[in-house]
Amino acid sequence: MADIYRSAANVIIWLGPELDDSTGAIRALKTLASKINVDWTHYTISAASKEDSESDWLDLDKHAPFDNETWFSIVRLLNRSWFSRLWIWQEVFLAHNGAMIVCGDNTISWGDFRKAVVSLYRRRKPDRVPDLHRTVTRAWQISNLGDQPSLRTILRRTKDAQCSDQRDRIYGVLNLVQEKERLGIQPDYTKTTAEVFRDMMVTSIFEYGDLTLLTCCELQDGRGDVPSWVPNWSIPRECKEIWGARACWNSLPQARYNDGDGYLIATGRRMGTIVQVRQILSDDSSSLAGTGKVPQLKETYAALQRLTSWLRDQPAVGDFDRQLEPIYRTVCCNEFSARYEPVNEKHIDYQAGLDHFRTLADPTKDPTEDFLISCAMLLDAFYVNALGRSFIVTADGYVGLAPKTARHGDVVAVLMGCQSPILLHPNNNEEYLVVGEGYVDGLMTGEAFLGPLPSNWQRVARYDESTGISWDAFIDRGRGVWQVEDPRLGPLPEGWVEEKHPMQHVFARYRNTEEGFASIYDPRMMLSALRARNVELHEFKLV
Helix, strand or coil: CHHHHHHEEEEEEEEEEECCCHHHHHHHHHHHHHEEEEEEEEEEECCCCHHHCCCCCCCCCCCCCCCHHHHHHHHHHCHHHHHHHHHHHHHCCCCCCCEEEEEEEEEHHHHHHHHHHHHHHCCCCCCCCCHHHHHHHHHHHHHHHCCCHHHHHHHHHCCCCCCCCHHHHHHHHHHHHHHHHHHCCCCCCCCHHHHHHHHHHHHHHHHHCCHHHHHCCECCCCCCCCCCCCCCCCCCCCCCCCCCCCCCCCCCEEEEEEEEECCCCEEEEEEEEEEEEEEEECCHHHHHHHCCCCCHHHHHHHHHHHHHHHHHCHHHCCCCCCCHHHHCCCCCCCCEHHEEEECCCEEHHHHHHHHHHHHHHHCCCCCHHHHHHHHHHHHHHHHHHHHHEEEEECCCCCCCEEECCCCCEEEEEEEECCCCEEEEEEEEHHHHEEEECCCEECCCCCCHHHHCCCCEEEEEEEEEEEEEEEEEEEEEECEEEEEEECCCCCCCHHHHECCCCCCCCCCCCECCCCCCCCCCCHHHHHHHHHHCCCCCCEEEEEE
């Protein structure tokens, strides 16, 4: 099928007959698309003409100027069953913008649909339209994969898509990624679902050299015979993924797998034990998305107040006012505008958000409705990050977010080759169940292996024009100096040199002069180098 879609002169996407004013919905999407241009490299939106430059069509702080019935018709259109299916992802991705959506007698090109959807996704949404955020987000995920998505990105994006055979969670998306990303996996329907999921994880670790898919695991009921260290793609995730984590920095996974006993043994650091844990939102809190903007803000503020009041009473937290900023960074997962270069205004300004958070966390304050509206970006970030999660405090005073299944006594570990801290539940015989990934303030940028960054240095996602993506870089805020190399790293081990290559302005590559091989993994982060620096490492037996 993939070759058919790649070779097709035209791909027709049939949504079904005209129904629920689908005519009005398509007309509205075409109108919106005609008013804007989209720079797909930077995802910026500009006016299609001079006349549109000062209109509400361009202002992302306002919702598009549609009436109520049009908004509801758009939701009903985006709720059609086509958008929920797994196999449609290759249908649109491989068509390369050459697809046409047909609904009844109405059509809209896939290119115009993408433009309209990215505008709806980026801009403010009306309070009065239930389910708008969910349907627009799903349409945006389908229509904006990028040119070279990773297998991890695809698997995360399609986690809620529907398919009749759960093995197609893997097999149905292989054609969406480059050959090297397919890990040599070939569809084999003689295998069970558990075997397909396990084999993909094992291949990712030992062929691709990456343990980061471990962040896709969540300890939930209904896992069946899938080990806890294997993501069960047939169960929808409850937590939003954590972006931008580099907890293991540039280290190569150190892991062993025995097919006979099914254990995965992974090397890393034990960074603490949970002593306090509290689920942040109730299990039915996702229904708040349909209550309207102001009611949701009030409910989210109430949840934040309950959390901060609880934290004030926890001895492990210590002085709450001194811990205010780590708590603030945690509930925002450290997603702030200054973490990007150029500054990304889609995210919270750190200082303005901190001032708002200080007021919201103060039990003596009674914020007005207007103040809550001014805090909308902060409260929305807290709400999204809190869904399906608990707030944790470790014996050493670390604060963080973990899946809601985290318990007192669970271990916070940073594993070599895994970008996020992982929560582990100790079992009998020194075995651990993988609870899931966490955000732990102070452990998200290699601190477990390298210690904290010098106070004047900051890790930033710096945009590179030549590649069209952002790369990790470091800036000395005092001197305004940028560099690719982590300032905590010392000299290279004997027998290693940094190799010159066309992309050295965004990432380093190293060559072993004795054995003649090159590596993108920093030799200063290898097992032998960490042990030479007396980094205390532990082997975790994952079941």
